[in-house]
Amino acid sequence: MKIGFIGCGNMGEAILKGLLESNVVDASQIFVHTKTEQRREALKKRYQINIENSNHLVAAQADILFLATKPDRYEQVIQEIKDVLDQSKTVISITPSFTLKTLGALVDHKTNVIRTIPNTPSLVGLGMTGISHEETVDKKTLNLIIELFSSFGEVMIVSEDKLPILxxxxxxxxxxxxxxxxxxxxxxxxxxxxxxxxxxxxxxxxxxxxxxxxxxxxxxxxxxxxxxxxxxxxxxxxxxxxxxxxxxxxxxxxxxxxxxxxxxxxxxx
Ligand SMILES: NC(=O)c1ccc[n+]([C@@H]2O[C@H](COP(=O)([O-])OP(=O)(O)OC[C@H]3O[C@@H](n4cnc5c(N)ncnc54)[C@H](OP(=O)(O)O)[C@@H]3O)[C@@H](O)[C@H]2O)c1
Missing domain, CATH: 1.10.3730.10 (ProC C-terminal domain-like)
Known part of the structure; x- marks a missing residue:
């Protein structure tokens, strides 16, 4: 399994560190691209993960793809990676802004989309993540996503209408x-x-x-x-x-x- 991060700031790093510290994945399985070279280098030095020169290269390799930019970049980065998305991949949103319906349309319904609301205590293995998904997401994929988020905290699956309060x-x-x-x-x-x-x-x-x-x-x-x-x-x-x-x-x-x-x-x- 390969895990990609498009963007990796406060929240992305909390997830990345949580995953690595739980040993559920190895640094060699993680692929990251961020906007600035400075940030990419800092992440490489800190975690010895794979750093890629474009979002496209990350998305092409990843089975599970975290969209960890601010919401104002989502449309742009999805455009950059859309041609490599397919049913074998899962795109995970961590932003409040996009509904499952909109995310599905943005990726042309080519891939599974999952909406999550994580929190930064994931950084120390005590995260709390709310997850909403479409009914069409298969059980195996869902269990894998739950396993990943559970590796650095608790998980609660809720209907999408509950996410704002969560x-x-x-x-x-x-x-x-x-x-x-x-x-x-x-x-x-x-x-x-x-x-x-x-x-x-x-x-x-x-x-x-x-x-x-x-x-x-x-x-x-x-x-x-x-x-x-x-x-x-x-x-x-x-x-x-x-x-x-x-x-x-x-x-x-x-x-x-x-x-x-x-x-x-x-x-x-
Ligand atoms: N912070 C929280 O507690 C929290 C909790 C739940 C959910 N969230 C959600 O998490 C998302 C990210 O928030 P954050 O606090 O982690 O933001 P952040 O610290 O500003 O990180 C954003 C990341 O996106 C990267 N980026 C920007 N443009 C990009 C592009 N075109 N391609 C690739 N990477 C790009 C930035 O790269 P550079 O670093 O190189 O500039 C940075 O790594 C938001 O949607 C937020 O709502 C945050």
Whole structure:
């Protein structure tokens, strides 16, 4: 199996690194082209993958092809590679912008297309990828795609209409978490802790809290209450966040990311 990347920036590299570190594929099986030589050289040096001089050369060799450019390049790069696409290949979109129907039309229905919403924690093997596909994609191909994405995280297959919300919940949420964590790190720094200590304290606690949410059968409210002893210190902080309407702020941010996702789809379909 050969895997191609047309473009390989933040998200492409997260997938590429995730695949290599899981040992599901070897560097010799990966073929990449990006716009700038500088980036191509950096990727070659970092991962010892095959670097090609054109998108066409990548697409001609790959069985599975990640379109990892920004959406404004999709039409152009698909034009460049269209003549080498056929039923033996699978094209994977990682962008919000194009529906399966539009992607299918762009590739002249010559090949399988799969729509995914990955996220950047794939870089450390803890990704979360939403996948939508047309009914016509055969089981073998689908299982292979699931295996690839599962090698660096979790996978959820959803109907296409659910992708905008899924994208807010898992594609965008890492950025919200970083913002939240940054406030803790800054607080540590301002109060006598080093950067390393502050990062360790908050990141370990967030990983622990995530595990509690995903493995314990409690509602999240119970987990909150379990940390908030009456008359204790935590309850003061939780009350303050609630008085300042943290939940409304988060819902508003999620509405905005979902709205933008839908706008991006409207622009391209
Ligand atoms: N970042 C995230 O957290 C995230 C999460 C989910 C989905 N996505 C989606 O992933 C896609 C890529 O986002 P990103 O953040 O990875 O963008 P990015 O860091 O800007 O990477 C874009 C890549 O495309 C390459 N490129 C541009 N024009 C090209 C061309 N004509 N042919 C070949 N390669 C070309 C660039 O090459 P150079 O580096 O050489 O310029 C770069 O490697 C977007 O559609 C985004 O919506 C991102």
């Amino acid at each position: 994208s807010s919940l898992s594609g965008s949420s890492p950025a919200f978490s970083y913002l939240f964590m940054k406030a803790f790190v800054d607080y540590g720094l301002a109060n006598g802790f080093t950067l390393e200590e502050s990062v360790k304290l908050i990141s370990t606690s967030v990983v622990g809290a995530s595990q509690m949410v995903s493995t314990q059968n409690f509602p999240i409210e119970t987990l909150i209450n379990n940390v908030c002893s009456k008359g204790g210190s935590t309850i003061e902080g939780v009350n303050s966040l609630q008085e300042n309407h943290l939940e409304n702020l988060v819902k508003e941010a999620l509405d905005k990311t979902t709205k933008r996702f839908l706008e991006m789809m409207k622009e391209k379909n």
